[in-house]
Amino acid sequence: MTLLVNASALLSVYAQQDLCPPYDEIDPLVDCLAVNSYGELSEIIQNAVSGDEIILCPFFLRKVSSIPPIRVKTGVRILCARTSSDEFCTITGFGSHLIIDTAEDTLLQGFSFRESNDHAVLVAGEEKNSELATHTFCQLSFLENVRTKNTRGGAMMLEKSAGIINIFECFFQENFSSTYGAAIYSRADQLNVMFSMFVKNRSTGYGPALYTAAGGNLMIKSTSFLGNKGREGHDIVFNPGKSWAMTQVNTL
Numbered sequence: 001m002t003l004l005v006n007a008s009a010l011l012s013v014y015a016q017q018d019l020c021p022p023y024d025e026i027d028p029l030v031d032c033l034a035v036n037s038y039g040e041l042s043e044i045i046q047n048a049v050s051g052d053e054i055i056l057c058p059f060f061l062r063k064v065s066s067i068p069p070i071r072v073k074t075g076v077r078i079l080c081a082r083t084s085s086d087e088f089c090t091i092t093g094f095g096s097h098l099i100i101d102t103a104e105d106t107l108l109q110g111f112s113f114r115e116s117n118d119h120a121v122l123v124a125g126e127e128k129n130s131e132l133a134t135h136t137f138c139q140l141s142f143l144e145n146v147r148t149k150n151t152r153g154g155a156m157m158l159e160k161s162a163g164i165i166n167i168f169e170c171f172f173q174e175n176f177s178s179t180y181g182a183a184i185y186s187r188a189d190q191l192n193v194m195f196s197m198f199v200k201n202r203s204t205g206y207g208p209a210l211y212t213a214a215g216g217n218l219m220i221k222s223t224s225f226l227g228n229k230g231r232e233g234h235d236i237v238f239n240p241g242k243s244w245a246m247t248q249v250n251t252l
Contacts, residue, residue, distance in 0.1 A: 020107075020109065020136065020138035020139070020166075020168045020169065030055055030081060031055075032055045032056055032057040032081040033054065033055065033056050033057060034056075034057045034059070035056060035057075035059055035061070036059075037061060038061045038062065038063045038067060038070075038091065038093075039067060041056075041059075041061060041070065041091075042067075042068075042070040044056075045070050045072060045076070045078065046070065046071060046072075046073070048074055048076045049074055050074045050075045050076070050104055051075065051076075052074070052076045052077070053076070053077040053078075053079065054076060054077070054078045054079070055079050055080075055081050056078070056079070056080050056081065056089050057080075057081055057089075058080055058081070058082055058083075058087050058088060058089055058090075058110075059089050059090065060090045060092070061090065061091050061092070062091075062092055062093045063091055063092070063093035063094065063095060063097060064093055064094060064095075065093075065094035065095040065117075067095070068095075069095060069096040069097060069098060069099050069122075070097065070098050070099070071099045071100075071101065072098065072099070072100040072101070072102060072106055073101060073102050073127075074102055074104060075102060075104025075105050075106055075133075076106055076107075077106070077107040077109075078106075078107070078108050078109070078111075079107075079109045079110060080109060080110030080111060081110075082110050088110055088111060088112035088141065089110055089111045089112070090111070090112040090113075090114065091111065091112070091113055091114070092113075092114040092115045093115060093116070094115075094116065094117050094118075095116065095117065095118050096116065096118045096119050096120065096121075096122055097113050097116055097120050097121065098113070098120070098121045098122070099121075099122045099123075099124055100121070100122070100123045100124065100135055101123075101124035101125070101126050101127045101130065102127055102130065102133060103127050103128060103129035103130045103132055103133050104133055105133055105134045105135070105136075106133070106135050106136070107135075107136045107137075107138065108135075108136070108137050108138070108140065109137075109138040109139055109140075110138070110139050110140070111140050111141075112140065112141040112142075112143065113140070113141070113142050113143075113145060113155065114142075114143045114144055114145070115143070115144050115145065115146075116145040116146070116155075117145075117146055117147070117148065118147065119147065119153050119154070119155075119156065119157035120142055120145040120154075120155050120156065121137075121142075121155070121156045121157075122153075122156075122157045122159070123135055123156075123157070123158045123159060123162040123163075123165065123188070124159050124162070125158075125159040125160055125161035125162040125163070125187075125188075126159075126161075130161050130162065130163060131161040131162070131163050131189060132163060133162075133163035133164070134163055134164040134165075134166065135162070135163060135164070135165050135166070136165075136166040136168065137165075137166065137167050137168065137170055138168050138169060138170075139168070139169045139170065140170045140171070141170070141171040141172075141173070142155035142156065142170070142171070142172045142173070142175055142183065143173050143174060143175075144173070144174045144175065144176075145175045145176075146175070146176045147176065147177045147178065147179075147182070148176075148178050151179065152177060152179045152180045152181050152185040152211070153177060153180075153181050153184070153185035154175040154176055154177040154181065154182040154183060154185075154201070154203070155172055155175040155182070155183050155184065155201075156183065156184045156185070156186075157181075157185055158184065158185070158186040158187060158188040158191065159187050159188070160187040160188070160189075161189075162186075162187070162188040162189075163188065163189065163190075164188070164189065164190045164192070165186065165188045165190065165191045165192065166192045166194070167184070167191070167192065167193045167194065167196055168194050168195060168196070169194070169195045169196060170196045170197075171196065171197050171199075172184070172196070172197070172198045172199070172201055172209065173197075173198075173199040173200055173201070174199070174200050174201065174202075175201045175202075176201070176202050176203065177202075177203040177204075177205070177208075178203070178204055178205075179203065179204065179205045180203055180205040180206055180207045180211040180237070181203065181207045181208075181210065181211035182201040182202055182203040182207075182208045182209070182228075182230070183198050183201045183208070183209045183210060183228075184209070184210050184211070185207070185211045185213070186210075186211070186212045186213065186216055186218075187213045187215075187216060188216055189215075189216060189217060190216070190217045190218075190219075191212060191216060191217070191218050191219070192218075192219045192221075193210070193218075193219070193220045193221070193223050194219075194220075194221045194222060194223065195221070195222045195223065196223045196224075197223065197224045197225075197226070198210065198223070198224070198225045198226070198228055198235070199226045199227060199228070200226070200227045200228065200229075201228045201229075202228070202229045202230065203229075203230045203231075204230075204231070205230065205231055206230055206231050206232070206234050206237040207230060207234060207236065207237035208228040208229055208230035208234070208235065209225050209228040209230075209235045209236055210235075210236045210237070211236075211237050212237075220236075
């Protein structure tokens with residue numbers, strides 16, 4: 001379906017698209033950092049300072065629940081130097097994989113988060129002035145993350161005061177929540193979802209693909225929702241705040 005959109009909502013979103021270059025614009029010949037364990041990756045990211053750009057070689061790392069999640073506390077750009085569209089920096093395993101809590105802008109590109117049993121990615125919004133930040137997620141995949149506790153959010157949890165969240169060219173498949181928002185549960189002030197796909201996500205409550213809580217603003221562009229299952233068959237459930245816009249949204 002195609003709906004009329006709020007033009008002012010789209011203008012700010014288009015300005016953000018330059019933050020997400022295609023994967024093949026990240027030069028695979030640059031000196032990327034090779035990491036061999038989740039602990040080593042955590043040390044690299046948590047020791048970064050504001051303004052750093054971290055370029056990682058593709059990897060497949062396993063996290064166990066006894067290891068605390070990686071925390072992003074500064075404004076950094078973290079990119080995976082991929083040589084093909086199906087190559088990622090992959091994290092799999094129990095517990096949250098990544099927690100972002102900073103008042104500075106961040107960017108994460110080319111990661112795959114799999115088989116978490118908590119929020120795979122949490123934008124916490126607890127840091128002072130965190131509502132001023134913009135967090136951009138580019139070309140990520142979220143596969144088979146399961147949130148079985150009686151709380152919301154499967155693959156991604158976006159808390160209040162998380163700032164502006166941009167989801168660009170991301171893929172969410174077969175994530176599960178025992179309540180709401182198996183792929184994304186958002187309390188953020190502004191959530192922008194562009195050129196992404198939500199496939200076979202499931203929740204026992206509303207919003208198996210996407211749930212935006214009351215007061216949050218939502219913009220969706222050129223995004224598909226396929227085979228998601230939740231209460232009363234809803235793919236998307238949201239409570240509009242000050243503004244909302246949808247265009248080129250496909251549901252099957």
